[in-house]
Each structure stands twice: as C-alpha cells, then as structure tokens.
Amino acid sequence: EAATGMRFLGAGEDDGFERAFEPRPLRFPADHGSHPTFRTEWWYFTGNLRADDGRHFGFEVTFFRLALAPREPQSDSAWAARHAWMAHLAITDTARGRFFASERFARQALGLAGAQAEPFKVWVEGWSATQAADPGGGFAVRLEAADGDAALDLELVSAKPPVLQGEDGWDAKGPEPGNASYYYSLTRLEARGRLSVGGERFDVAGLAWMDREWSTSSLSAGVEGWDWLSLQLSDGRELMLYQLRETDGSPSPFSSGSVVGADGTSRTLGADEFALQPLDYWVSESSGVRYPVAWRVEVPGERLSLHVEPHLPNQELDLSVRYWEGAVRVTGRSGEREVTGDGYLELAGYRPPGRPR
Helix, strand or coil: CHHHHHHHCECCCCCCCCCCCCCCCCCCCHHHCCCCCCCEEEEEEEEEEEECCCCEEEEEEEEEEEECCCCCCCCCCCCCCCEEEEEEEEEEECCCCEEEEEEEEEECCCCCEEEECCCCEEEECCEEEEECCCCCCCCEEEEEEEECCEEEEEEEEECCCCEECCECCEEECCCCCCEEEEEEEEEEEEEEEEEEECCEEEEEEEEEEEEEEEECECECCCEEEEEEEEEEECCCCEEEEEEEEECCCCECCCCEEEEECCCCCEEEECHHHCEEEEEEEEECCCCCCEEEEEEEEEEHHHCEEEEEEECCCCCEEECCCEEEEEEEEEEEEECCEEEEEEEEEEEECCCCCCCCC
16 A cells, blocks of 8 residues: 555654754765665666667666664574565556566565665665666666566666755755655666566667655655656756645645756755646556646746656556556747656555545
8 A cells, every 4th residue: 555655754753763854965975875774765766768669668676675673683583684675666668558567575684685885786686776887987787677577687877966855965845853854866877778578678778867765754744645756858957846745635835856957967946946737647447546647847947848748647556555656758848949858757645536544
C-alpha cells in the first residue's frame, strides 16, 4: 500500500535518529554514500532512452534504505541487521504498450545490500549502481538490474554538477522543526548501454536523472501525498517540481522546485512560482486508483508553459508500496519559442475510491 511508504516519512518521534534541522554543507563524493544516522534514504535513477530505430523506453531503478533501529543490534548473529533495503526496477516499452515492474528486498547483512561513497556503490543483491570511470572527473556509474525478461545495463555520466535542492540542499517539507530532508539531484546524466524486455534486446542511449534524499521525518500530518516531476527540456534546461497534497487536495505552501540552466546554474522555485493543473486521468484496473497522468505546468518567471503527458497511461507500480511513476513527454513554449522534452512523473499517496484516509 502507498500508505506504508507514507508512514515512514511522517513527522513524529525521532526515536534516536538524526533529523534535518538546518542546512549543512553537502560534500562530494562523501554524500553519494549512506547516511545511517537518518531513518530513510534513497538513490533514485530514472530516464528516457531510445534504440537505434527511435523506439522509446523509460526506466526506473531505485534503492531505498530504511533504518530499523538507531543503533547497531546487540547480537552475535551474522544475520543481525540495523537496516532493511528495497529496490525497484521498472521498464516502459512504449511501442509495445508494456510496463514491467518488480522489486527486491534484503537486509544489510552478509553483504546482501548496502551503500558506500568511495568508490561509490549502492546495491540490493544483484541490482547495483557502481562507480565507473569518467575522463572528465565527474559522476559516472554503471547501473545494472535484471528480473525475468526485463534487464538493463547502462553507463550514466553527469553533464552537470549536482543541484542542491531547497536551501543549499536542505529541503523543508513542513513547519515542524526537523521536518525536512537533505536533497540533491543530478539532472542531466548522459546514458548509454543495453536494455532487454520481452525477449528483445536493444542498444539504447538517452538522458537520465538521479535524485538523492535522506531524512528522518519529512511530511506533516496533514499531507497525504505528492506529485513530482523531473523534466529535461530541448533548450538544455531541467525542471524539478513537487506538489505536496494536503488532505483537502490543496497544495502545501511547502511545495517546491528548481530550474537548472543549460550552463548548470540553478535556482530554487517556491510554491508561489509555479502551478500544476491536472488535465487527464487514468484508472488502474488492478488497484482502482484514479491517477492524474497529464498536467499543465506553468512557471511564469521562466516564461514556461508546458503540457506533460505519459508515454503510456499504465505505469503503476503495484508492489509492496503502490505508486504511479512513469516516463512522460513534454511539449509547450518558452516565451515565443517552442520547447519539447522528456521526463518522469511520480504520483504518491493516491487511494482507491472509498478507502479511508
């Protein structure tokens, strides 16, 4: 259930975990690694790829760490673990109208799962993101995941420096002290490699995105979910927007975003600097949830007026945590110029009709 994931991000007692009370310098490569004193953390890779014939694919590979206790367990067992891990793999095959999603779980014991900064690696069993060589000295990883007839093996190389979201990487999600995360993004990763789905194999290339967050509590009691967008535009800019939804459906004033210039410079967008309006919906046959999968995006300060629609309507991950996350296409205008692009949309916290809040 989506509510399961929401519960781990809610405000409340810190139970001995560290909290994000204020900005602090983010340092690389150290902050690419794990932050075990915080309750939750994730490494989020998404992207849009094309084969040599132009065939489109979307992908998501995510690694989640959940601390079970603030201190190491008092046990001599090799299986004793302070952290549990979950990973998701999803592939969108637009031409064939197929969406594949799977997950893996492991405890941080016996080398089954974990993360390290130097050399960078995060893994859950055989799924991993591992530091690769980059002649330019930037961030480069090899991303590998496979399950059944879906698999990918990609090399991702960052074309821009990390973007520190919020206030220098400290992103407040509510008015309560410590209700925040440390958050940065790599918004333009050049991707190249191989992808398999449905018994077919393809050489692919495109653009990817990595989001990194860690926190102990980041959602206020009155927030029931969020709508998040990462967009890579044809003019070289990137746009990240998220809208926290209050229980009455209205956007929280702590909604936020950022715009990244073609030169890599960025600025934070407050909740009053953009508007998201749903345009079309898709209802899941398996869960009954109605998702807003197409949006109008307005950022007046950037003269951006965009239309965002999914490459496929059905990109719901109905796993142990249920949410919609999928590849989207962008059309619209930047002032007097046309602009296009690709990106990813995440819709979390939506419930089936009649399900109590």
